[in-house]
Amino acid sequence: MRTALCDRLGIEHPIIGFTPSEHVAAAISRAGGLGVLGCVRFNDADELDAVLDWMDENTGGRPYGVDVVMPSTVPAEAADVDLEAMIPDEHREFVRRTLTSLGVPELPDDAAKGDAVLGWLHSVARSHVDVALKHPVKLIANALGSPPPDVIGRAHEHGVLVAALAGKAEHARRHVDKGVDIVVAQGHEAGGHTGEIATMVLVPEIVDAVGEEVPVLAAGGIGSGRQVAAALALGASGAWMGSYWLATKEYTMTLGESAMQRALLAADSSDTVRTRIYTGKPARLLKTRWTDAWSEQDAPSPLPMPLQNILVSEAHQRIMRSDDPEVVSMPVGQIVGRMNAVRDVDEVMRDLLREAGETFTRLDGIR
């Protein structure tokens, strides 16, 4: 498989892999796709800098990208402490009560409780961009749409392409008008932030809206070669895959073996839920006792971004430490039903390409 996008990005296969793990990202790039490292977990720009140094040494000279989380409209951002003050007691109390009833232990005294994930803050996302542009990144993707114009401008000055996620054709149109180079059409079935329109409908719609100007990637529901081939049939120039890499050995290398990974392996495609509890915007998560608790009658409505992120930040730390497969908080798409074994990134990539090839051969017989 080789689309125009491959030449544009300097990659062999039109498979773009989003992942919070540098081990996964580097392995995807080494396997001929484009690994895109999610930056939101880095509160400290220096830490990201060090990880990108590692990427530079471990991608074998292949291209890679980064993914930041930057709302297109810059929020009026107060200092950390003021944002904390905006969180209602009712919400804090609900989180406390819920964690207790789910049997999630408190953090030990020596845990760094201040380690809330700050990557959702605009200033922190900007520091990610600053650091990334010091490295030979090929792509900066923004999970929340068009980045601000100066960010797009600076990326272009560095010869870096800018990608933006879109859940509607009108969003894609806006991104391209603002200078975005690649649109990721993220369907309803995708993990993380996602809209209402399913990949099957969304991809051709976005291709019809902007496909003559920029390449469109299909995201949501892709974890097999058949689905990659379907994405290309819909008019996409490639597949953007996120969830599927969570079930890889390389993911475990960065983020450890965990109840989360075991929960993902056990889940089927019905075991996800689209909810605002993770960030304040609708995002698809694994359905667990934690997401169930938020859909009970006594649960408060989630707060807007970034307050919800801050509200649940310590809860996420506690949940992660408790290592209980029934109380996981993890974005994942409906493709989780196809994630049934932990494999190497390289093996995943070879299977995708092999099955896509078989699909094209099968289509030859019926076209």
Add this chain to the structure above:
Amino acid sequence: MRTALCDRLGIEHPIIGFTPSEHVAAAISRAGGLGVLGCVRFNDADELDAVLDWMDENTGGRPYGVDVVMPSTVPAEAADVDLEAMIPDEHREFVRRTLTSLGVPELPDDAAKGDAVLGWLHSVARSHVDVALKHPVKLIANALGSPPPDVIGRAHEHGVLVAALAGKAEHARRHVDKGVDIVVAQGHEAGGHTGEIATMVLVPEIVDAVGEEVPVLAAGGIGSGRQVAAALALGASGAWMGSYWLATKEYTMTLGESAMQRALLAADSSDTVRTRIYTGKPARLLKTRWTDAWSEQDAPSPLPMPLQNILVSEAHQRIMRSDDPEVVSMPVGQIVGRMNAVRDVDEVMRDLLREAGETFTRLDGIR
């Protein structure tokens, strides 16, 4: 395009078109697909019989099918009057109040108010099957899953294939175990009754579960040749399309020009909602002031099938007569965003085939 399904059904193209209009169904069959006539609108079996006589004369000897609505578990069915008594006053009052506030006029005195749609009743659906088996139908599809064993048995005795819709792989498995011949994998984005799992994820899942035993049709989000090609790439043996035929001239021939059709032409892919208000089971409808009213805080929860059908039956008659594009009650999928002009069935079919062919050629260039 020619799959094994084409030989099985005796059709030229693997396009199966579900429609409540005999004019559309006959035109689809004449164009080389399989027209499947929805029977739920026929309260009177004799009326269906007459329409199938018409089909026999107007399909040019090509195969066609029928679609019934038969819950797999036979409900304890009381006489019409007892079902009416099971509907709470609160619900009747809400419907009355809502129609008034939406400006939907009462029925004129001479209108046959008793003409509730009874096709949702098991006994009526059975009468549809009885009538259909007197005609040379090729397929009986059931919108609610496996029909009862005796219905499957009788269909097979008549050499008629049985298809059943499935929104989960486990449902598909159950259908095939009961003797169903064709599974329709109906994704979340589809119109009418639909589950949570999107077509992109659902089709390969159902193909993996039962595809070695029976053909699987992809349903949900299909209204272009790219989407037909994607469905085949996912492993489907053909496309099951319902919504798209609502924007055809032949549909208007059966059911008249209407505000409904104008509303569908104006809608985009975000203008649908999945709700239980149409039948008691989750179904995707056009989003209008009617569906909005049911999601207000003061709205009661929809009743179970068939009570909800009976509750809204007269409302549907009134809404249809009022001919207001803002107060339509109509099942339609997210593909409504691609329904922007009223065309002949034949032209729609030719476009689907042409674009699918172009898609295969395009894929040749990138595979």
